Amino acid sequence: MTAHVLKLIVKNALRHKLRTALTAAGIVVAILSFGLLQTVIGAWYAGANAASDARLVTRNAISLAFPMPLSYASRIRAVDGVAAVTHANWFGGVYQDPKNFFAQFAVDARTYLDLFPEFRLSEAERTAFLRDRKGAIVGRKLANQYGFKVGDSIPLRGTIFPGQWEFVVRGIYDGGKPTTDTSQMLFQWDYLNESMLKTFPRRANQVGFYVVRIENPDDAAAVSRAIDEQFKNSIAETVTETEKAFQLGFVSMSEAIVVAIRVVSFVVIVIILAVMANTMAMSARERLAEYATLKALGFGPGFLATLILGESVAICAAGAAAGIALTFPVAAAFSAKMGTLFPVFHVELATLVMQAAAALVVGLAAAVVPSLRSARISIVNGLRHAG
Amino acid sequence: MGEARAPLVEIRRLAKSYWRGGQPVPVLSDINLEIAEGDFLALMGPSGSGKSTLLNLIAGIDKPDAGELRVAGEDITRLSEAELADWRAANVGFVFQFYNLMPVLTAFENVELPLMLTRLARRERRERVDMMLSLVGLAGRASHYPSELSGGQQQRVAIARAIVGDPRLIVADEPTGDLDRVSAAEILHLLQRLNRELGKTVIMVTHDANAASAARAVIHLDKGELVAEP
Numbered sequence: 001m002t003a004h005v006l007k008l009i010v011k012n013a014l015r016h017k018l019r020t021a022l023t024a025a026g027i028v029v030a031i032l033s034f035g036l037l038q039t040v041i042g043a044w045y046a047g048a049n050a051a052s053d054a055r056l057v058t059r060n061a062i063s064l065a066f067p068m069p070l071s072y073a074s075r076i077r078a079v080d081g082v083a084a085v086t087h088a089n090w091f092g093g094v095y096q097d098p099k100n101f102f103a104q105f106a107v108d109a110r111t112y113l114d115l116f117p118e119f120r121l122s123e124a125e126r127t128a129f130l131r132d133r134k135g136a137i138v139g140r141k142l143a144n145q146y147g148f149k150v151g152d153s154i155p156l157r158g159t160i161f162p163g164q165w166e167f168v169v170r171g172i173y174d175g176g177k178p179t180t181d182t183s184q185m186l187f188q189w190d191y192l193n194e195s196m197l198k199t200f201p202r203r204a205n206q207v208g209f210y211v212v213r214i215e216n217p218d219d220a221a222a223v224s225r226a227i228d229e230q231f232k233n234s235i236a237e238t239v240t241e242t243e244k245a246f247q248l249g250f251v252s253m254s255e256a257i258v259v260a261i262r263v264v265s266f267v268v269i270v271i272i273l274a275v276m277a278n279t280m281a282m283s284a285r286e287r288l289a290e291y292a293t294l295k296a297l298g299f300g301p302g303f304l305a306t307l308i309l310g311e312s313v314a315i316c317a318a319g320a321a322a323g324i325a326l327t328f329p330v331a332a333a334f335s336a337k338m339g340t341l342f343p344v345f346h347v348e349l350a351t352l353v354m355q356a357a358a359a360l361v362v363g364l365a366a367a368v369v370p371s372l373r374s375a376r377i378s379i380v381n382g383l384r385h386a387g
Numbered sequence: 388m389g390e391a392r393a394p395l396v397e398i399r400r401l402a403k404s405y406w407r408g409g410q411p412v413p414v415l416s417d418i419n420l421e422i423a424e425g426d427f428l429a430l431m432g433p434s435g436s437g438k439s440t441l442l443n444l445i446a447g448i449d450k451p452d453a454g455e456l457r458v459a460g461e462d463i464t465r466l467s468e469a470e471l472a473d474w475r476a477a478n479v480g481f482v483f484q485f486y487n488l489m490p491v492l493t494a495f496e497n498v499e500l501p502l503m504l505t506r507l508a509r510r511e512r513r514e515r516v517d518m519m520l521s522l523v524g525l526a527g528r529a530s531h532y533p534s535e536l537s538g539g540q541q542q543r544v545a546i547a548r549a550i551v552g553d554p555r556l557i558v559a560d561e562p563t564g565d566l567d568r569v570s571a572a573e574i575l576h577l578l579q580r581l582n583r584e585l586g587k588t589v590i591m592v593t594h595d596a597n598a599a600s601a602a603r604a605v606i607h608l609d610k611g612e613l614v615a616e617p
Contacts, residue, residue, distance in 0.1 A: 004503055008491070011492070012491060297476065298472045
């Protein structure tokens with residue numbers, strides 16, 4: 001019986017090949033768009049998702065734009081529960097043209113790499129980076145985008161830190177996880193600080209943010225409070241939060257955009273639901289006499305509902321399969337086109353599950369009304385549609 | 388009606404109305420009728436006389452407003468929708484004016500449809516369907532789709548579908564209404580064979596006096612009432 005039902009469902013779905021193909025094409029586009037938009041949202045949260053539970057970020061309480069003294073490092077290190085501390089500054093330089101945006105950080109190289117083990121670098125490259133005052137490492141994605149190779153020189157025009165800066169690529173790091181940001185450039189904090197000492201001494205020995213590794217992630221709140229307590233009523237009070245909260249702070253700045261993208265992604269699904277419902281309503285209306293005949297032969301309303309629901313789900317499944325399959329190459333092309341705007345841009349398993357679930361919901365919802373109508377129609381009335 | 392055989396269909400004071408514009412329109416009133424097992428009865432009458440309605444009631448695809456309707460001793464007016472569906476599957480074979488075959492199924496698959504509701508194994512179903520297609524002279528057309536068959540052939544497939552479940556009663560609503568004279572004669576001959584050789588009780592609605600002449604008995608309806616032959 002099941003095989004026959006499946007056969008009938010497939011044959012019904014292929015009865016109007018053009019209509020089915022157009023509907024399925026609509027579903028492909030909708031599911032693909034949905035997946036792509038969900039991936040964009042995922043990319044927005046990539047930094048937060050990649051954050052470690054064992055890392056805290058300490059910044060100036062006024063804003064990230066205000067620095068803190070380098071001397072805070074030793075006091076933070078002395079707080080109970082702190083395992084290691086590193087510091088960094090956002091550099092904000094321009095590579096050739098302002099549109100060539102990518103993140104650059106001046107980092108205390110040795111400790112920074114220790115705290116971020118997901119930045120995978122060969123031992124030789126690491127050594128070369130640590131030895132060279134003007135050395136820099138770049139992520140694989142960034143290197144691919146601009147064609148940076150080891151030994152290349154990267155000139156940057158400083159905006160926050162004025163002047164022309166020259167860095168030499170000493171290594172290219174890979175991500176330890178798919179969510180690791182490989183679109184950054186890291187260089188020696190000491191190089192930046194020495195330059196500041198010469199040109200703007202008042203800006204020397206100032207740190208943009210500290211990254212703290214804690215011994216136990218469960219103690220994050222207590223350690224954060226203890227660090228901030230250290231600097232209460234000082235000239236640079238601090239705010240310490242988990243790395244995830246720190247990253248989400250950036251996302252919240254553009255939350256309206258994220259909400260808009262999320263809404264649009266669901267609107268796309270609602271539109272295709274309307275299209276699919278129309279297709280199924282047309283199909284069911286055309287077949288009323290057949291459904292009445294089946295009922296006359298003894299088939300129950302459940303059988304008719306199965307046929308209609310099955311056909312709807314089959315068309316959606318075909319469209320969704322193609323849409324999901326296309327999501328990968330389209331997302332890759334989109335990511336390449338966007339460059340380092342989205343440091344991490346990959347299709348997550350959750351997105352695939354949501355795509356499949358959306359297609360299933362569309363398939364079932366589109367068939368509900370036609371199924372009910374067909375199941376409820378009287379045989380006598382249905383047979384009048386014949387001929 | 389019929390001879391000394393036991394009645395298969397017993398109808399007492401049957402009435403049926405349809406609602407149009409909020410008003411009941413009587414279609415059948417005070418129908419009393421017995422149809423013997425093995426009979427071949429033609430129901431004739433002008434359009435709107437209620438003959439198709441009476442056929443639908445006997446076949447269990449419509450419900451009367453009043454009266455008794457027993458088929459093989461079972462009062463089918465008391466059955467629920469689900470019980471009626473099971474009853475139809477077991478007892479009634481349908482032949483429609485426009486054949487009502489599933490266009491996406493082959494002749495074989497169309498004939499096999501009613502057997503999907505049985506517990507028959509695949510091999511048994513195949514044997515039965517092959518036998519029915521042979522009986523209606525379409526053994527070589529099993530894999531053809533309805534669109535590849537003539538009207539007469541499609542109606543023969545419909546007849547094979549009607550009898551594949553071995554029902555006691557075959558109801559045919561204008562079975563020759565959409566056919567040319569030759570095909571119509573073939574269909575009527577086939578219905579006669581089913582009646583004579585297999586003992587099926589056949590009730591046929593028709594406008595056509597020639598078609599009615601194939602039946603063993605003819606009854607007339609006019610304005611919802613049984614009338615003497617005009």
